[in-house]
Amino acid sequence: MKKDKTIDLQRHLLGSIDLSDLESYNKELTEQERKDYCAAIFAIFPRLEKDIKKFLYEQLIFSSMKAATWEEVLVGRGVFAGAELLLEHWRKANDEHMENTLSKEEFEKEKPISEI
Numbered sequence: 001m002k003k004d005k006t007i008d009l010q011r012h013l014l015g016s017i018d019l020s021d022l023e024s025y026n027k028e029l030t031e032q033e034r035k036d037y038c039a040a041i042f043a044i045f046p047r048l049e050k051d052i053k054k055f056l057y058e059q060l061i062f063s064s065m066k067a068a069t070w071e072e073v074l075v076g077r078g079v080f081a082g083a084e085l086l087l088e089h090w091r092k093a094n095d096e097h098m099e100n101t102l103s104k105e106e107f108e109k110e111k112p113i114s115e116i
Contacts, residue, residue, distance in 0.1 A: 038097035045094040052087045056080060 029037065041048075063076030 035097075035100065038093045038100070041090050041093040042097035045090060048090055049087065052083050056083055056087075059083070 059076050059080045063073050063080065067073045067076060
């Protein structure tokens with residue numbers, strides 16, 4: 001009987017999730033904790049954005065041109081979607097920090113035209 005690799009992967013991923021992390025993540029941050037978090041993301045966001053976009057491109061190339069099976073395409077789509085979720089989450093924190101610390105004119109100048 002052939003074993004389904006997709007099921008093995010799902011079991012591994014589910015087994016690697018520590019639910020205590022989810023419980024602590026869902027608690028509300030204080031205003032100061034939120035500001036500190038956004039400031040930390042702001043400090044490294046340009047590098048995060050470049051890295052994630054590079055990985056997204058590589059994943060797109062793999063999924064569209066090098067995947068040998070449909071399962072590899074599906075895993076690639078999942079990886080792509082997860083990276084995009086992280087990028088959007090960190091972009092919001094970056095923008096929140098800029099809104100709180102920059103004047104409106106400075107904020108508009110800092111944001112790429114595509115995001116205004």
